[in-house]
Amino acid sequence: MLKLIESPFDRCLKCNACVVSCPVSNYSLDFGGPKHLGPELKRLIENQDLLDDPRVELCAICGNCDISCPEQVHVTDLIVQAKAIHSELSGTKFRDKLLSNPELIGKITSNLAPITNIAMKAKPIRKAIEKVMGIHSERQFPKYEFNNFNRRYKKKTANSERKVAYFVGCYATYNAPEIGDAFVEVMAYNNIEVAKPDQHCCGIPMLANGQFEQAKKNAKFNVQSLLKYVSEGYDIVATCSSCTLALKKEYVSVLGIDGAEELAKHVYDSSEYLRMLDEEGVLNKNLSPLNDNAGYYAPCHMKAQGIGNPAMDILELIPGYEIKDLAAGCCGQCGTFGFKEENFTLSLDIGKSMHDAVEELQPEYTVTECGMCKNQINQMTDQVVKHPIEVLAESYKKSK
């Protein structure tokens, strides 16, 4: 039986702020919307039998409802619970179980990397996958790296004065180990050694697909593993905005993991961490000029952290570097959401504001923290996409 933790819903005044801000509601009439599937559904089933509402499948857990709520109702938490109930009562498709486990996919696929990357670009294979698995054939897939970050970096401890334990996340581990490399380099330029603790997928894709127990299992493992580092004086830093949000918020508010609250105090997004070093006056500012003109795309899970815009705060320190916020809404990829055959068109509809913003500002390339946002930007535009830490590493390297 599911054990769900209390999340306050009675403060909801039905003001519609969440509905107005929900990217899925804005482009689909099939979705019940955050207000109905969050606080209202919870009100309905409180002290009664659980109610299975299949419309929750369309929630992408982007968190824009939480950002918009003036009454501090954690709408996403409530919908994640409704998703768990839906899976418990109606089961989960094999596809969704698979998609919810990027770590497993990453392990298998990166081992076979050269072949899988070619295969995922072959039309007949994609058509077959669409038919059997329900993953849309025109959806671009991120490439997988044989020489993944687990193969590249095995350091478990750090000996510098300030020490960082790096939560790599599935994307930087299996798809973009160059982000991990860049992170380690940037830290080295600041005399900080990086350790890579034992870790599993943060669990966000599991929550999005109703795999509550699996998410809890992963969260417990990560909290235990990372807390050991915290007790030894490490700061926990992540380069993926969804992982960061999970460690800061979801482990506490949805999953209620013991120790999660303590851990959250020590978790930083990579740019947020560098900004803190800058505020303390210890950031290495020996940055060489980059005469680039970039656009910044803020992932929803970055906005939800309420830390301003640390990526731009840091990149603006690079002499000559021009960066402008695209000020676009949700990209529509939303992790596993955009891979599903039935969501493909909706996913592109949602992404239109991102696409239009890129067209309007015409940056040389786009900077974003999220690998899934990158996937959608690559799908819908011809932009090169970089992680802020890669740009910073480039500037440091040039100044050597």
Place this chain on the structure above:
Amino acid sequence: MFDVIVIGQGLTGMLTAIWLKKKGKSVAIVHQGTGKIIQSTGLMDILPGMDGTIEDLIKEYQIERWNDVFIKESIESFNMLMRDLGYPYRGDVGKPVEVITGSGHIKLTGLFPETIVPFPKKGNIAIVSFKEITDFQSEYVKGNLQKRRPELVIYSVNVSLGKNSNRTMNQLDAARLLEKSDVRKYVIAQIKKYFDKKVIDKLDLVVFPSVLGVMEWKTVLNEFEMEIGSPITEAVGMPPNATAIRLNEFLKKEMIRQGIRLYSDTTVISAKVEKRRIEKINIVNNKFNNLKAKNYVLATGEVLGGGLEDASLSNLFVVGATNDSKVTRYGITGGIYSILSSYEAVSMISGAYSHGNTIKGGDN
């Protein structure tokens, strides 16, 4: 360290932040959720909930320091901003006009977007509602309007958007649907059919709920005007009104494009005060943190807002509804008061404007 931290992301907060940024200040907004702008009409009323003039506003709120020059400059600044953002407002705060509401009543307003047309005293009016939108019923609107304006000839028509929904649809859903050309064609055909049947050829105004598109409002408005061949207006009513959502979206986009830093889903829990100055504010979003600025603007509204309303703090500017409890007779402010109050705070912080009697606070 910012030049200014604005607390609150409603109309007042966003206007203040954007104008300060344009004056070269580094600005952050700290906010817990959206502002009440989402529930507003998007119209700039002079005395919300009442019919009044700018003189009444000044008398009501005892703001004699807001002289004609200041008012003119503030309003021009707002109009210029909205024109630049692609959602222009018109009207004259010295001469408020009558507009129709979503319940068929007539009210006065100061500034209004181009999707709104002042309501005529006489003539032929048609009211169009959508079967799918329960918040706006043309027969009900007609009933109320006819009582107030017996001399009008009023037609009411109820058409369909032709789309099934898995939830109760609101005005914003209709506004987004009407941005699609096939939906517009379907709706226009039904309206034309009704007009042909009733042999109506000349209408002075066709009234819609607040649904004429969101960011694509111009395309939607032009096509309806051209196809129907009469002036068109939106009647603002039950939120969400597309008129307000557009205003919110355009301002928010501008704010982010200008590089204003947003601390979202974040609550201010306390402040460190030294010698009557706020040194820093303590905030929380899962994690505790603090932020520093030279000046702070409190734009949290009154009904559900409030907070650091200590008049003796020298670098705190309290704007909008938070300014004074007298401004919320019906629990509503917004509108012209928000524009003037924001503009005043901006003028004072940037040191560009001074007009004797000051609002609370005042460090440059």
